[in-house]
Amino acid sequence: MTGDKAKRRRSGGHRGNRRGAGAAIDQPPWRIPVNTDRPIEPLDEDGIAAIHGAAMHILEEIGIEFLNADARAVMKRAGCTITGTNVRMGRDFVMEMVARAPSQFTITPRNPAREVTVGGKHLLFVNVSSPPNYWDLEVGKVPGTRTQCMDLLKLTQFFNCIHLSAGYPVEPVDVHPSIRHLDVVHDKLLITDKVVHAYSLGAERVEDVIEMVRIAGGLSHDEFEAKPHIYTNINSTSPLKHDDLMLDGFMRMVKRGQAVMVSPFTLAGAMAPVTMAGAVAQSIAEGLCVIAMAQFMRPGAPCIFGTFTSNVDMRSGAPAFGTPEYMRATQMTGQMMRFYGLPMRASGVCTANVPDAQAAWETCASLWSAVQSRTNVVVHAAGWLEGGLIASPEKFVMDCEVLQQIQRYFEPEITATDTGALALDAIAEVGSSGHFFGAEHTQARYQDAFYSPFLSDWSNYEAWDLKGAEWTVERAHRIYKDIVNSFEPPPMAPAIREELAAFVARRKAEGGAPTDF
């Protein structure tokens, strides 16, 4: 850090200028928001029963294709009806298995201080994962690279409102697929100390990533398997199908006592019915069947149901996100997950191609519907564009401003009604012709009374104009550069660092993972 930069950083303290060029921005402390709002519940009791009944009908009468032979063997042992690759199961079995799933559990990354609790009223935010492309103001839309991936990992680590570092924030297509998991998870474990996840893309990848996370945590195999330290997410191949590699990775994680998430991508009008109740029922059937398998394999296995029900644009057939139908589907799924007692995942998503106003209102719609549905884990909460085809650092920074405001929204002091909060003495003191700024009541509280933004510009038009008239995306670009350029990685013990590097070197020498998928 140059002296000039250091000076500016020192001047950028908690009450300093957080927005000047080159100034560092402050971070609210690491904490997990607790969603105290009563959920929005569009379904009545009959509606819940109807969707449950439809999901059970699908599992009993229509069945789900399990394209993995080991999974079918497990389901056969469980007493399900196997016909070729089709698996059908009774509602009693499903409900008995689902009842075994914990409603709340922890996942502990290499830094135990970053442990997260999944379930209950906890609200966790996860960075964008898996877009093949990258967009920023300088380069436009380009295929993702390892450098861009590392930059986005730095943002993931920097922002305390991002609680998990999930998949690759952008797919680095400049790294060969056989070793991509080794390089990127290595990067990730060095750059972040938050919970990571493994893609279920074949045995070698899952096992390599599990091993790297175990090494990074300094854990024995027994210690690692004693509780969740990592998770995977699988998507069904809607309609009504689970593919081979996904099921393989899912089962490996279950056997090792790690967390599993299943997120059916039920796009209403394409891979699911055009009606939201049908799309939600189908997603529940697709999700519950593998959660039931997990509970049969290992009672109490930590499972998360992921909703990814949205609708297509009926003019083009392309997916649309952050729509009114998406919001309602998320709320409906929230009701169903409380009915089943399962933690829930949703997403921070939009259809917009660039981080403009449309991106903001679509992302807000998805984030607020996550809040309204009492979602526990919000994946893609920062950085997603173009229906998941683009990861953007400016969008990442913008989303973090919104996420921080959601965190602030849940701080109970805002709605406190104790004597101090009612402020009757201050009201009497100021009377009808004074101003509260000078009141002792204000002076004692003003530093932390309100959310203080790092990206939003609250100056008036003329002051904003004088500073350069930067629109949100331009300010976000500058902030993203500042964060990346001044980034300092979290500590890692040298011995662990060496062991990790040696593992990666050995596995690369062995050729990494097969790429014939």
Next chain:
Amino acid sequence: MTGDKAKRRRSGGHRGNRRGAGAAIDQPPWRIPVNTDRPIEPLDEDGIAAIHGAAMHILEEIGIEFLNADARAVMKRAGCTITGTNVRMGRDFVMEMVARAPSQFTITPRNPAREVTVGGKHLLFVNVSSPPNYWDLEVGKVPGTRTQCMDLLKLTQFFNCIHLSAGYPVEPVDVHPSIRHLDVVHDKLLITDKVVHAYSLGAERVEDVIEMVRIAGGLSHDEFEAKPHIYTNINSTSPLKHDDLMLDGFMRMVKRGQAVMVSPFTLAGAMAPVTMAGAVAQSIAEGLCVIAMAQFMRPGAPCIFGTFTSNVDMRSGAPAFGTPEYMRATQMTGQMMRFYGLPMRASGVCTANVPDAQAAWETCASLWSAVQSRTNVVVHAAGWLEGGLIASPEKFVMDCEVLQQIQRYFEPEITATDTGALALDAIAEVGSSGHFFGAEHTQARYQDAFYSPFLSDWSNYEAWDLKGAEWTVERAHRIYKDIVNSFEPPPMAPAIREELAAFVARRKAEGGAPTDF
């Protein structure tokens, strides 16, 4: 309309291209959304009692300044304690008066088909009102003009998601203040057929506008006064003060049986306590005292309580809108208004200076908090920027896209769970390897299954890039121009048109209203 334009308009039907250059956009039908969501309620019973107690304490012990002598005389007759300009009143009196207020009533504009119901679960959206400045992509920020005001009135009329045409959407500073109300309300009554409002800025203005609305409605004086046809909004001069002209206008409206809205501008940390409970309690005291006066003057007078509680930016002292604290204050006020049985007004507001992503997320926060608080009337729902100092046509168009999505969000078919919605036959038909687009279930429903945007671009990046890579604000600019250029005013009977013009001409010849305020 040129032939070319007409052709393009014809091709822009309900399923046509709504986004091509020059294409007209379709409008969903005129309808009033019904907010079926259970409100978000951060206060428990004790919290409600605490804020109510604080508001009553303010009214009983501290009092409110009434700077209008007639108003003080009314309050004296009502048994209140008058000390100079200070008015104190007992909680029993306040609660007895407030209990007289209707929880629901109608306002009927010149076109009875545009009648609106205020209260209950009805959700009404109103255009931006009163900014002194205008901003668009071409001219930047400039003082408002009559032409810009007319353009914004055309947008107000065009969009069916805007239910009332309230104040001047921008203040036309090129029209002399003595006749501004005559010219602008004349423009408004010709351009729109929705509910209008009168500024409480002196007897002449209020009486002129009432007379113009009566003429435009083709009503006798008795017919006019038989039910609400117009409303006024007054703001307290916080802290704890109501000014002379505002009270005068408010009382004139009450006497004529018209609707009144009182919106204390309680900015926490400036004109109200830095704590939200204190700011809300103060706003309730400031609002209820004049609602009590209205009910004493005319039992059953149609009243609306307006929340305008937000917080300052503690770095600058300037107001901030769409903040987490704003959201919670709006929700808390919603709980209090259900406690008092009063219809509620809130706003669609932001701090941002230009219609970018910040503007969108701040506006979404305010709009969703209006929904969450079961607000009945959302003022400034479209077109507001810079904390109310700027009206923008692009922002207006952008906000209408969000408002239409909120309307769609409340359509009950989205969450229906009847047999058709559960779609089990379609799920069985499509099976595990098909696609729902070709299913009969989809084909029968796809045209109206999902919200169809007019401004959001849902094409992929490459298609969007080929079309010109327009960001939201650029598309909004084009749409605003299209609407204004192809605008056709609603019909008005020639005799009424002449009577209105003659009234305006006479009053202008008389010099309009005094401008010594």
